[in-house]
Amino acid sequence: MLDAVTAFSRGTRCVYQSGMRRYIFLPILVNLIVYVGMFSFVFNRFDGWLAHWMNMVPTWLDWLSWLIWPLFVISLLVVVFFTFTLVTSFIAAPFYGFLAAKVEVQVTGREPTDDRSLTKTAIDALGRELVKLAYILPRAAGLFVISWIPGVNLVAPLLWALFSAWVMAITYLDYPMDNNKVSFTDMRQRLSKRWWQSLSYGGLITLITWIPLANLFLIPGAVAGAVLMWDAHYRDACHDARNIKPL
Template sequence: MITHPFKAAGAFLKAFPLVLSKELRLFILAPLLANCLLIGLLYFVAFSYFQTLMDSAMGYLPEWVSFLNWLFYLIFAAIISVLLFYSFSVGVNILAAPFMAFLAEKVEAKQTGKVFDETLTAGVIMAIAGRSLQREFQKILYFLPRFILLLLLSFIPLVNVIAPVLLLLFSMWMLSLQYMDYAFDNNKVTFHEMRMALRSKPLLCWTFGAIVMVGLAIPIFNVFMMPIAVVAATLLWISVFRTQHGDFSALLDRPRGVW
């Protein structure tokens, strides 16, 4: 478990040359375009309405707690930022899901030699899009009650001091869940089984999510973060999770006589 943060960081270092490889460019250009458009929309919304939303939220506070305005400002800012972030994330992931699923397939095929039956046709893209939408709704249903609980904790005295930290940890967990999902889904691992597998390696998931979060916070670089995260997540699926879910195809590549 101690080595898991290093495995997560190492996966991102290995992902960079793969993202730039000729075989994967087709599956990266479309989501990059979607990223550019939605990031621009996100920044426009954030800069246009953020202060208005903050002033409106602060207006509901009674005057006798005005000395804690800085704390409530921090809490409301964290809540609004997370809402904007997930709104952006869901939109991008729905648009780019078919391409990200194929990107994860190509990375796994390139690294392991595994052959996937699906070829890039309109029918297959529609099927993957439908499956991806189903998984996205599963993630939303998983996210909403937990986020609401954290939101309620933000209004409980004393407990609300740690609410931003809990929101941060939960955001890192959700980022890990989001980008790991493509490789797991390609290999027919259910959403519940994936959560159980990731839950068994919390340091790996939090480190992965933290790296993605930092990358998304860097202007210009954040445009490339989605394909890099998908490739890194697929590498982690191969090195950490694949054999736990009955995929022993790598063993078949061994020379005869090794058995």
């Protein structure tokens, strides 16, 4: 069976071969613009944010400054990571959907079942991203709150790791599924049934997105790898909506 690492490596080779490279230029450009803009924004305001955060700490907790500062930095990194991922996914969704369709034809010889026009597909892709945001943001907010509850926050890093993997699975495996008329609810059910494949691929992509600059050029490979995962694990996945509750 196809595993996450093999799917990603094959997908990356696929998008950088002759005839496919022209489909990844715009997604990479979008990622680069967002990356540079977000990095500049955070870099220019980091000191002010840190000073404001530390001023909010009560005087009697000054002795915990050594712990509060790293927690602030970690929290900021998590927020930046999710913001970067969500923003780039939203802006580049039409390009990623188009790339996924081209990869599917290239590697499987089958056309996606989607018969929408290119314009309709692009518009629908943005709507699909809004559905994803409506699903992801409340859960991310809940985890953020948990991260600051004494005692409970001890398991927060594990929960964030699992949630990040699940979000990445939803984000990337949805491109080929949307191209093949799989609804958002149906997509989550399929991912839940193949939970190991979903979390392993999502976890791998999470690690990749943390690699500075290199992630800009690896994300198209993640889209292509998702097509391979779709074809190997999810295309023919049977599910019973009565027995499988989507996450």
